[in-house]
Amino acid sequence: GDSVTQMEGPVTLSEEAFLTINCTYTATGYPSLFWYVQYPGEGLQLLLKATKADDKGSNKGFEATYRKETTSFHLEKGSVQVSDSAVYFCATSGGYQKVTFGTGTKLQVIP
Amino acid sequence: EAQVTQNPRYLITVTGKKLTVTCSQNMNHEYMSWYRQDPGLGLRQIYYSMNVEVTDKGDVPEGYKVSRKEKRNFPLILESPSPNQTSLYFCASSFTGVAGYTFGSGTRLTVV
Numbered sequence: 001g002d003s004v005t006q007m008e009g010p011v012t013l014s015e016e017a018f019l020t021i022n023c024t025y026t027a028t029g030y031p032s033l034f035w036y037v038q039y040p041g042e043g044l045q046l047l048l049k050a051t052k053a054d055d056k057g058s059n060k061g062f063e064a065t066y067r068k069e070t071t072s073f074h075l076e077k078g079s080v081q082v083s084d085s086a087v088y089f090c091a092t093s094g095g096y097q098k099v100t101f102g103t104g105t106k107l108q109v110i111p
Numbered sequence: 112e113a114q115v116t117q118n119p120r121y122l123i124t125v126t127g128k129k130l131t132v133t134c135s136q137n138m139n140h141e142y143m144s145w146y147r148q149d150p151g152l153g154l155r156q157i158y159y160s161m162n163v164e165v166t167d168k169g170d171v172p173e174g175y176k177v178s179r180k181e182k183r184n185f186p187l188i189l190e191s192p193s194p195n196q197t198s199l200y201f202c203a204s205s206f207t208g209v210a211g212y213t214f215g216s217g218t219r220l221t222v223v
Binding site for chain 1: 146153155156210213214215
């Protein structure tokens with residue numbers, strides 16, 4: 001079945017630092033790829049998505065590019081803020097109902 | 112406001128006492144799903160539904176039941192809860208899977 005591997009956390013960065021959270025996946029066919037964010041005490045929110053190879057998803061300064069050749073979908077942000085502190089989940093959807101999540105990466109941004 | 116509403120937010124129960132966690136969405140989404148979140152394991156799908164009266168098992172369906180009698184509602188039923196079902200549960204809905212899911216705020220269940 002599908003699987004998603006994310007870098008282990010927690011990741012601790014100073015404010016305005018550059019962020020990369022690595023994500024690789026295994027899936028059959030041509031899955032859609034997602035990043036979700038979970039703030040403390042809340043449900044997951046869709047952050048960005050990409051539906052085909054070479055697509056770049058972007059939102060709130062975050063970006064990720066669908067790399068089929070390396071089966072990766074790394075999340076990046078040029079300058080993180082304290083308010084970005086949260087848990088980030090990479091996910092793949094090979095079908096409308098089947099979404100496979102990674103284990104999540106906790107990001108802590110310190111002033 | 113478009114949302115997925117779960118109730119209750121917190122629940123403590125005893126082993127074997129049947130319970131239901133409700134989930135309702137107001138976006139006319141066809142796809143709905145239940146997940147449990149456990150430390151170090153991420154989110155695992157319990158059951159999903161593609162439309163009214165159409166449901167199927169996810170990765171960890173044992174000990175759970177669901178029903179989809181109306182499009183907006185997708186309750187999760189634990190007939191005989193056990194301590195290993197202590198977890199954080201999320202309901203989610205989507206118009207199409209490729210558009211991504213909208214999640215509820217979660218239900219933290221403790222079974223003692």
